[in-house]
Amino acid sequence: MLSARSLFQEIFDNDEAFRLFCSVAAGGETQGGWENARIAALVPAEEQAMAPRIARHGADEDKHGRIFNALMRKRGLEPVEVPPDTDYTMLLERNGIGLPHDKLRREETLTVRDLVTYLAHSRVTEQRASEQMRLLCRYFGEHPDVGRAVRMISADEDNHLAYCHEELLRLSAAGYGPLIRRTLRETALAEIAVYRDVSVAVMTRMGRILGWSRPKLAALTGGIHAAYAFERAGGLRRMVSLRMPAPEMRDALGGPATAAPEFA
Numbered sequence: 001m002l003s004a005r006s007l008f009q010e011i012f013d014n015d016e017a018f019r020l021f022c023s024v025a026a027g028g029e030t031q032g033g034w035e036n037a038r039i040a041a042l043v044p045a046e047e048q049a050m051a052p053r054i055a056r057h058g059a060d061e062d063k064h065g066r067i068f069n070a071l072m073r074k075r076g077l078e079p080v081e082v083p084p085d086t087d088y089t090m091l092l093e094r095n096g097i098g099l100p101h102d103k104l105r106r107e108e109t110l111t112v113r114d115l116v117t118y119l120a121h122s123r124v125t126e127q128r129a130s131e132q133m134r135l136l137c138r139y140f141g142e143h144p145d146v147g148r149a150v151r152m153i154s155a156d157e158d159n160h161l162a163y164c165h166e167e168l169l170r171l172s173a174a175g176y177g178p179l180i181r182r183t184l185r186e187t188a189l190a191e192i193a194v195y196r197d198v199s200v201a202v203m204t205r206m207g208r209i210l211g212w213s214r215p216k217l218a219a220l221t222g223g224i225h226a227a228y229a230f231e232r233a234g235g236l237r238r239m240v241s242l243r244m245p246a247p248e249m250r251d252a253l254g255g256p257a258t259a260a261p262e263f264a
């Protein structure tokens, strides 16, 4: 009864829950879009080749934000303000993960070490995004309303992840290996805790909206804590390892962003 599928179904079937789900998702995507656009504008001269790819990454995330907003509008729903305890992107930044927003607001060129921080942050958060979208795809990939959107975002997140692997391996070969390994580990450790806290916050709010019983909510938050314990114990490896993508996935952000005219 407590399968991920039935949970998503419950959320999708309720306007208020669906609106919270899409608003939280759209907020994170839009924030990611802004961060990437700023980083693209501040790339140092020796890494200029990365700039259009980072800009494309940002354009994709912006597009995802618009898609989640469009899914709400399609149902006649207005976005709600993202509650601070569910704001994954903001909480990561507050935990010192990724590049600080203060730094991104300045007009100061970044260093290659800053780009390592950016890529490590993306390597970890895109892993999360890719896994979550694959899950959504498994349950809703053929859904008449959200199927196309879910499939498109999922393919994009896979591309982002492949791009991070490729760039980090290149910088690793250029001598940044120890910094990359250290940064990946720190980022992943912080991310799994933020993800756990945000998941509990989202579930608690969903429980309130959907009128879940205390035991049901307890079972769900218990599951979230168990998943965290698993990630802490050994699941981190999937977030910090680096592997060259398959040939068809290389330079995944090399071209222009694919449009989503029906959403944008």
Ligand SMILES: [Fe+2]
Residues within 6 Å of the ligand: 029, 060, 061, 064, 129, 153, 157
């Ligand atoms: Fe995204």
Ligand SMILES: [Fe+2]
Residues within 6 Å of the ligand: 061, 126, 129, 156, 157, 160
């Ligand atoms: Fe992404």
